[in-house]
Every structure is written in C-alpha cells, then in structure tokens.
Amino acid sequence: MHVGILGPVEARSPEGEIAIGGPRPRTLLALLAVRVGEIVPLDRLVDELYGSAPPADAANALQAQVSRLRRALGDAGLVEFHPAGYRLALAPDQVDAHRFAALAADGEKALEQGDARAAESLLTQALQLWRGPALADVPAPGHATRLEQQRSAATSALVAARLRLGTADVAEIEELVRQHPLDERLRGYLMRALHQDGRQAEALRAFEDARAVLAEELGVDPSAELRDVHLQILRGQTHRTPPAQLTSFVGRQDELRRIAALTSRLVTLTGPGGAGKTRLAVQAAPSAIFVDLAPAKDVAAATLQALGLKETVLEPQDRLTLALRERDAVLVLDNCEHVVVQAAQLAQHLLGTCPSLRILATSREPLGIIGETLCPVPPLDAEQSVALFTDRARLVHPAFVPDEHTARICRELDGLPLAIELAAARVRTLTTEEIANRLDDRFRLLTKGNRAAAPRHRTLRAVVEWSWDLLSEDERDLAACLATFDGGATLEAVERVCGHDVEVLDALVDKSLVEAVDGRYRMLATIREFCAEHKRVDAGHAAYFEDLARRADPELRRHDQLRWLARMSAEHANLVQAVEWATEHDPDRALRLVGALAWYWYVKGSRAEVGDVAKKLLARVPEEVTEEYATLLALAAPDRVEAVLRQLSGPIRQPFVLVAWALLTGPPDPGSPRTPLQEAVRTSDDPWMQGLLGFSDAYTTWVTTGDRAEAIRAARVALGRFQDLGERWGRAQIIDVLASLTEDPREALELTDEALRAVSELGAVEELAELRVRRADRLLDLDQDQAERDYRLALDLATRAGLATTRTLATAGLAEIALRRGDPARAEALLHEARGEAGSGWSHATAQRQVEEALSALARTRGA
Structure with missing residues (x-):
C-alpha cells in the first residue's frame, strides 16, 4: 500500500489505484498520511476535517468517516484506533511526502558536505515524486503550505547543486524567479548561472531587476548576500570567501601542532564532511590566501579570483606563477574533492615554480602528488567532543556543567563538530538527558539546522522557531522589536524604542540571537526575518530617528562633525528605513525627516539614493511654503523649487535650502532686490x-x-x-x-x-x-x-x-x-x-x- 498527497490524494495497492470515496474520506486519509505512524488526536482530526462548523455529534461523525475509509482501503487494520486518536499504520516510506522529505534531507546534507553530484541525484528523485500542488483536492491549507515550502527549499537546493556542477539551466531559474519574484536567493542563483554562462552583462541586469522589484514591492534594498553576489560578478569572482568565525575554536590542538610542525610545502587535511576541515584550515592559516573551490569548475581561474587578478593572454597557471613566485605566502585550497585532478595539477605546478609558496588543502581524498603530507581530520574524540559541547552550551547557559548524558549525546552524534554545536544550543531549556532522549527524533532537524547557514532557508526557520519558543516574554518582545531595525541598533536606540533594559538585551546576546559588535547590536538576517513577523515598532523607530536627525543636523556643521557624521553613517540604513516607512504611514513626519536629513545626505552624497522616496513623498504631502517642502522639491522636483524659495522669509534652520538654491539658480544678482x-x-x-x-x-x-x-x-x-x-x-x-x-x-x-x-x-x-x-x-x-x-x-x-x-x-x-x-x-x-x-x-x-x-x-x- 502506498499513499500519495503530493498532488491529488491517492492510494495504491499492488492491484492498482484504490477508489477512496468522497471529499471527507479523502481528507481524512490525507490528514493521517501527513502524520503517518503517529497517533493523531481526535479533537485535532475533528477540527481539521470539519473546520469551524463540526456536526453536533462530532465523535460519531468522525468514527463514521473512519469506517468509510477502512472499507475503501480494504484493510481495517490500516487505520488503527487508540484511546487518544487514530493512526495510519504504514511505514513512512509508504507515503510520498515522507519519501520526498527523506530524499530532500539527504540531498541537502550532501550539498552541505560538498557532494554536489549526490545532492543533484537525490534532490531530483525527491522532486520527481510531485504530481501537482500538494493536497490538491482536499481542504488542508496549513499542511499544503508547509509541503510547498519544503518543495521550494528542495528546488532551491537543486539549483545550488547544479550551479556547483556548472550545469544550471538559466531558463529554469528564470521561471522560478518569475514564480517567486521576492526570493533573493533565487535571484542570486540566476545571477551566478548567467555569469557561469559567460553572460556577465545580463547577470548585472538581473541584479538591477532585483533591486527594482524589492524597492517597489517591499520598499527595501537588496540584502547584503545579494549585493555580495553582485560585487563578486563585478570583480569577475564566482565564489565567496568564508565568513568570519563567530565562536571560539575548541579541540584539534594535536592537529594544529602537527600542521605547525610540518615542513612539507603541501599539507592536505582529509576527513569526512562535517569534520571541521575548513575551520581547522582557517585556524591554522588565518592570513592565508583562501580559495573556496566548492562552486568552482576551473581551479586556476578560482585562484586568480581569490588573488583579485583577472585572466590575461597568459595561461592562468603562468599568471599565478608571476603573482606568487616572489611571495612568502600560504595558499589554502578548500573543498578540492570534486576537482581533485585540477587541484593536484595546479598545486604541483605552483610548488615547482614558486619556491616560497606553501599550500594547505582540504579534501575528502588526497591530492596524490609527490611531496604531499596528509593530516587526517577525524571526528572529535570523546574528550574533545564534550569540551566543544560544554563551550557552546555555556554561551546560552553560563552555569552549564557536563554530565554523563553529555558524553552520550556526543557519542551518538559521532563526534562531528557541527552536529554537536546544534545540540548544545538546546540546553537553554532542555536537560542533557532530554536532549539525548530526543536525538532519534531530532537528528534530522539538527542536520537541517546545520544546512541552514544559508540565510532564509526553510530549514533554518524551523531551528529559529524552536529557539524562539525557548525565550521569555520579555526576550521575545525585545527580539521582535530589535528586528525592526534595518541597520542594527545602539544601546540607546534599544532602550528608547524597545523599552527594555540592558539585561534583556544581554540575554539575547548570550543566547546567540543577537551579535554585539563595536557598540551595535545586530541579528543575523534569518533570525531578524523570523522575529520581525511577531511585532513591528516602525512608528517608534521613525520617531527615534527623527529625533536623532534633528540632534545631529547642527552638529554636522561644528567641531564635532566627523563624530556625528560617523554616527549618522552607521545609522544610514535605519534613517532611510524611517523615511520610507513614514512616507507610507506618516507623511508629515517624513517631511520633517527629509528636512532634518538633507544636509547629511548632501555631505554624504546620498541625494540620488533617496530620490525615489522623495518623489513618492512629494505626491503624498500638500504644497506649502516651508523650508522642509523646499528641501523636498530640491530632491524630487528641482525645477519647482525656486518658486517656493522666493516666498520663504526665514530664519533658515536647514542650510541645504541655501546650497540647493545656489546649485539650481546660480549666484544672486547683486543688482536685484533681495528676497x-x-x-x-x-x-x-x-x-x-x-x-x-x-x-x-x-x-x-x-x-x-x-x-x-x-x-x-x-x-x-x-x-x-x-x-x-x-x-x-x-x-x-x-x-x-x-x-x-x-x-x-x-x-x-x-x-x-x-x-x-x-x-x-x-x-x-x-x-x-x-x-x-x-x-x-x-x-x-x-x-x-x-x-x-x-x-x-x-x-x-x-x-x-x-x-x-x-x-x-x-x-x-x-x-x-x-x-x-x-x-x-x-x-x-x-x-x-x-x-x-x-x-x-x-x-x-x-x-x-x-x-x-x-x-x-x-x-x-x-x-x-
């Protein structure tokens, strides 16, 4: 017996398709199949089957539908009754949605571990199980939405795998972008695919299209991740440098000492995916030239890009020789396994022509050339695993003390660092015994969380949602408030806009939901996106930044102008956000903000950047003879500003009005009467x-x-x-x-x-x-x-x-x-x-x- 819900609901036996019956039995089968193997409570089945208008005797009505479904399936034992509810007695792989989820999870795990070919195969198999929209013929919108989100995530992962393999289909990605125009990850994939196809101009146009759509639909600029893709394409790059490390380095001291003691000019770190080869390489060679080969098809070209060099008439290997032969440098070639032959050839060439160069490679297999020294990176041993778990656990629970369950967790997670870190985050509210007992159910979630380093990924959302549930009410309130800030926030802004003290903010930092860097508090993009769904404080945000702009404006023309300009530059994203929000919801405040910010924008050279929002505001405020309105005209309709300026009588508070007059009309005629x-x-x-x-x-x-x-x-x-x-x-x-x-x-x-x-x-x-x-x-x-x-x-x-x-x-x-x-x-x-x-x-x-x-x-x- 097999049940399908990835499309119209169907059931098949070895003899063929089974006629399930009318809408209610089909819906009941779908609701049980979604949770196959689990006991679904009676009240939940009633709610989902009958909605807000259940029959008077709902329990008997449900029992009647169960009887109809059992007769249709031909085996009463397939729908089991339990005191708490009903259970569909099938194995998970007998329901297409669960087979899809398992294949997609394995595919995404393979992608995270650098095996793009396996990822493509698994994800393709997963997506082939779909026959149409999820639960197409039954009313289960919540479940359908969740399944469609999983489908979207798997489709995105498949595109990422094909990008790494160099086989991405531009037309296919363009269609996905048309279906999901606000998905910045897909737009980034499109830009990369066009760039891989040698269509750089189209890739850059794709960024401008994204910028326009995001501005029109959401009133925001492209994310840092999408801007980074754009910058890479401008520079001719096809990969990213690894992110800065945000946590301490635990364990691997033996490997670090061995790497430091080795005299070989080629050392290759080998080990399974998730063992921490890249992190170890970064720790061992923090000043190295880092080349991420995961998305690369041409090792020499990727290395040129990492050095900031463009290809010339010279062969890439010869170009690299010219750049490196006089340098005492370390070159890290990361993720060599899928281009191991090319990596070996380039390493041998460079080591033979650049006498002061050393190479540190990471790979799941050796490069296999003369002079190579292998440094295996196995899973952490028991002591190191517990040390890593303890270190990460104390970030969210400072008083944490390891116990016998800690060792069990680490052992069952095979000593892999990434899995251990995710499990350690759970000690905020769970005991180690509870975590250990849940590992069978949570292992897939932990793997998904590991993959969620990619921002706005559906699986990362699941991890953040669980973290959210563990916060106190005050912490949730502050997290949601802080998520309103586009550009992070200072302590002063947090206290004034959000109304919470530093202790609550410290708690969010301790729980790794907020980063504290150089006096500013920021959220990772995915955490911020999730938290922002729960509460917005846009009016308070705009009021705070209006006050800041008013305080800053005169200071920008005094001794302390550099300090104030730096402060305003740090708040630039928040200031623009405040103007954009106020333009839509409070035009009078927006007009005051424009007046207060005009001098800052002029000095910074941001007038063109705010031109669009200024034009939008101009259409929303009545004409008036004020310097704020004249300032707005100077930004949005300069041909109309002189008429207002000639009616102004002063005193002037914002000197941009005078500068704009001079720029637009020229120096005054000494012979003309003064206005x-x-x-x-x-x-x-x-x-x-x-x-x-x-x-x-x-x-x-x-x-x-x-x-x-x-x-x-x-x-x-x-x-x-x-x-x-x-x-x-x-x-x-x-x-x-x-x-x-x-x-x-x-x-x-x-x-x-x-x-x-x-x-x-x-x-x-x-x-x-x-x-x-x-x-x-x-x-x-x-x-x-x-x-x-x-x-x-x-x-x-x-x-x-x-x-x-x-x-x-x-x-x-x-x-x-x-x-x-x-x-x-x-x-x-x-x-x-x-x-x-x-x-x-x-x-x-x-x-x-x-x-x-x-x-x-x-x-x-x-x-x-």
Whole structure:
C-alpha cells in the first residue's frame, strides 16, 4: 500500500489505484498520511476535517468517516484506533511526502558536505515524486503550505547543486524567479548561472531587476548576500570567501601542532564532511590566501579570483606563477574533492615554480602528488567532543556543567563538530538527558539546522522557531522589536524604542540571537526575518530617528562633525528605513525627516539614493511654503523649487535650502532686490550662515567687479568663520574660491589639495568629484597626464554619486586633453558624450554652455 498527497490524494495497492470515496474520506486519509505512524488526536482530526462548523455529534461523525475509509482501503487494520486518536499504520516510506522529505534531507546534507553530484541525484528523485500542488483536492491549507515550502527549499537546493556542477539551466531559474519574484536567493542563483554562462552583462541586469522589484514591492534594498553576489560578478569572482568565525575554536590542538610542525610545502587535511576541515584550515592559516573551490569548475581561474587578478593572454597557471613566485605566502585550497585532478595539477605546478609558496588543502581524498603530507581530520574524540559541547552550551547557559548524558549525546552524534554545536544550543531549556532522549527524533532537524547557514532557508526557520519558543516574554518582545531595525541598533536606540533594559538585551546576546559588535547590536538576517513577523515598532523607530536627525543636523556643521557624521553613517540604513516607512504611514513626519536629513545626505552624497522616496513623498504631502517642502522639491522636483524659495522669509534652520538654491539658480544678482529669505540670511547672527554669506560675497565680488583683492579679503574672513567652527565643508569651499582667485598656478594647486583633504575627511562624494575636476583644470598647463588621471577619477566619483554636471565637466576636460594631443575626432566624440548628460539647475546649464562653446570652437578650427 502506498499513499500519495503530493498532488491529488491517492492510494495504491499492488492491484492498482484504490477508489477512496468522497471529499471527507479523502481528507481524512490525507490528514493521517501527513502524520503517518503517529497517533493523531481526535479533537485535532475533528477540527481539521470539519473546520469551524463540526456536526453536533462530532465523535460519531468522525468514527463514521473512519469506517468509510477502512472499507475503501480494504484493510481495517490500516487505520488503527487508540484511546487518544487514530493512526495510519504504514511505514513512512509508504507515503510520498515522507519519501520526498527523506530524499530532500539527504540531498541537502550532501550539498552541505560538498557532494554536489549526490545532492543533484537525490534532490531530483525527491522532486520527481510531485504530481501537482500538494493536497490538491482536499481542504488542508496549513499542511499544503508547509509541503510547498519544503518543495521550494528542495528546488532551491537543486539549483545550488547544479550551479556547483556548472550545469544550471538559466531558463529554469528564470521561471522560478518569475514564480517567486521576492526570493533573493533565487535571484542570486540566476545571477551566478548567467555569469557561469559567460553572460556577465545580463547577470548585472538581473541584479538591477532585483533591486527594482524589492524597492517597489517591499520598499527595501537588496540584502547584503545579494549585493555580495553582485560585487563578486563585478570583480569577475564566482565564489565567496568564508565568513568570519563567530565562536571560539575548541579541540584539534594535536592537529594544529602537527600542521605547525610540518615542513612539507603541501599539507592536505582529509576527513569526512562535517569534520571541521575548513575551520581547522582557517585556524591554522588565518592570513592565508583562501580559495573556496566548492562552486568552482576551473581551479586556476578560482585562484586568480581569490588573488583579485583577472585572466590575461597568459595561461592562468603562468599568471599565478608571476603573482606568487616572489611571495612568502600560504595558499589554502578548500573543498578540492570534486576537482581533485585540477587541484593536484595546479598545486604541483605552483610548488615547482614558486619556491616560497606553501599550500594547505582540504579534501575528502588526497591530492596524490609527490611531496604531499596528509593530516587526517577525524571526528572529535570523546574528550574533545564534550569540551566543544560544554563551550557552546555555556554561551546560552553560563552555569552549564557536563554530565554523563553529555558524553552520550556526543557519542551518538559521532563526534562531528557541527552536529554537536546544534545540540548544545538546546540546553537553554532542555536537560542533557532530554536532549539525548530526543536525538532519534531530532537528528534530522539538527542536520537541517546545520544546512541552514544559508540565510532564509526553510530549514533554518524551523531551528529559529524552536529557539524562539525557548525565550521569555520579555526576550521575545525585545527580539521582535530589535528586528525592526534595518541597520542594527545602539544601546540607546534599544532602550528608547524597545523599552527594555540592558539585561534583556544581554540575554539575547548570550543566547546567540543577537551579535554585539563595536557598540551595535545586530541579528543575523534569518533570525531578524523570523522575529520581525511577531511585532513591528516602525512608528517608534521613525520617531527615534527623527529625533536623532534633528540632534545631529547642527552638529554636522561644528567641531564635532566627523563624530556625528560617523554616527549618522552607521545609522544610514535605519534613517532611510524611517523615511520610507513614514512616507507610507506618516507623511508629515517624513517631511520633517527629509528636512532634518538633507544636509547629511548632501555631505554624504546620498541625494540620488533617496530620490525615489522623495518623489513618492512629494505626491503624498500638500504644497506649502516651508523650508522642509523646499528641501523636498530640491530632491524630487528641482525645477519647482525656486518658486517656493522666493516666498520663504526665514530664519533658515536647514542650510541645504541655501546650497540647493545656489546649485539650481546660480549666484544672486547683486543688482536685484533681495528676497525675504536672502534678507534673513544677510542679517543672521549664526556664524555658519555668516561664513556661507562671506563665501557668496567673495565669489560675486570677483565675478561682478573683478576686484581680486576685495574678493580675497572677503574669502579670508569667511574662512576664519569656518575655521573657528571647525567646519570642513565650508572651509573647503572657501579654499577653493581662493584657489580660483590666486594668479599663481602652483599655489592654486596647493590650495585645491588642501580643500580635497578637508572634504576627504568628510567623505563628501559630491565635493570630492567637483574638486577633482577643478584640480584637473588647474593641472592642464602643468601636468597633462596627471590632469587626465584626475578627470577620470572625477568621472568615476560622479558616476557613483549620480552627478550629471560633474560628469559633463570631467568629460569635457578629457576632450580638451584629446584636442591638445592632436586628436580632434576623439575630442569631438567626448564633447558629444558630455552634451548628452541629462541634468538640471544653473550649474548644469553653465557646464552645457561650456560644452557647446567647445564644440563650436572645434568646428571653427576644422573649418579653418
């Protein structure tokens, strides 16, 4: 007898398919098959069979359905009655869902242990058991959802196995992405598959598609994991470096001493999967060049990527020889078993050509070349196993003392470190005796937890859910609250937003649900995702970060600006999150946040990053004559901002309004009557405002009167104000003006370098790009080659920050260099490229006029 629930419910005997009967017997069979071999309580069967409207005599009704099912199956003994309920008396492998789960678990375990071929075979067999949607013809939505999630996890694991084997089907993954557009893991797989197929541009476009969908559907940026895949593809990488180790290293002291004592230049760590070969290699060679070969098809290419090198016309092995032959280095080749021949060939070549190189390999089998020394990594012995269990147990239960059950747990887990660590986590609420007694039932769960190093994996969810159940109410509340924070949280934020004290936070750190690093508290992505389902504190989160932004804004223009800029940068993700949430739920708060954050965003060079949310907010707030609204217009609709600015009367609290006005409309006309806002600035006693006014006066004096001496005097007065404040941005602006006013080109260059140093301390991308262009302009007659390098650097900075005007000027500068070098065709092409930059505001219009003038001059030169 076999029962199938992975599709329409069916039962088959050796004679063929059995007619089960109507909906109720089919549903009853499905409910028993889901828990095959277990006694299913009567009340649970009634609830799931009849829902919210059970018959008056539910027990008799259920018994009648059982009788019908027994008659249909032809063997009354298949549905056993027990005082507590009913049981389907079949072996688990006689139900397709349980055969699927076992095959999928074995396949995922094989994948975790590096055996991609076995994983592909097992997972393919598992997925072939499906005949359609789970429980397709019976009403059991909870069970169906769980089974479909298992199917999705197995499908994802199969794709991962095929990626490692280099046989992934791009079209198949694209279809999966269409079915699950918000699954970042699948999108990462698609990017890797495209990259493996030599379609790098499409892989990068796939990332942009993911970014757009996540922003539109969830209002979030791609996860760190997906951004890492993107970065690897940009660098030509196909693998990841191993993660930093978060726990202490226990045991293996004999192996460490042996590795340290070996004089062989090739040592291979061998042992079964899960024995800890990689962890031992990292511990033995912490500064080594680490090459993860698990996903690689070409060992030499993977090694090049680990070194940050690109392939050239040279053969990869020769390229590696050139890079390594003069270096005293250790190269770790990890997970060699599936490319053992290539790994052996590369190791032999490099050891023969690079006399100071040593290689530490990990593999389930030796490389098999002359000079290789093997260092077996067997399961931990009894003493080491207990020591590892005790160490990990004390992370969650500081008073833990090992006992006789501890040794039994370690023995039954075969001394494998990964399984021991997972079991040790359970001592939070279970005794070692209880853990030992549950190992038969929990072993598969522990294996799944081991595989759950992959974020957002269904099996990891099961582990986190169990951990969640072990928390106190306060710990659950704080964990859920902390999960609201996109970028982690400081202790101050935790106390103010979540309302819990440090003792509860310490408890979460002790239980490994929260990491404490450099004064910030963070959750792993999967734990945070789970906890966030239970509670959100977005309103409190937004209120806290509005207050922080208001406190920080004036400090960003004072002596302590670097410390405050660092603090705001650390909270960048939370600040953007607060604006995005408030835009949807509290537009007035969002408008206040935009006003308070505008200067930070400007200095940091993040205006382009927040452009989309600014446009969304603009559509949700009414028009008003306030500096917050003017700031929003400057970010979202710059062509509309001047009308509001001319109506503002001051006093100004957020100087970005003034900078935006200058950027969009240019310097004020000295002959025009002042607006109320300009009058308010002119009479302000704020020293920063006075410095900005002096900057403006110095510039306009020179432009309108040509009085160089007066302009320099005004600039130096303004410079003194910014220096008294310790304000680097304003100081850099004045120094740049002085560089423009001096008649000594070398002094101009020195002043520009001084301005660059000031904005470099701030990390002000926009100013760095603009100053780099002006430095290049001032170098044109002094050092053309250096000028070209500066233009290209400015172009790169402007591209990253989305600065069309600076791109225009940098490209025009490169055109001038091409013209001076006698290449008018190249100069013309670059000028046309600069003409095509789409931007707005006075400065962009000025830059475009320069381009048009250069094109006209070039045309006249050719005509002559």
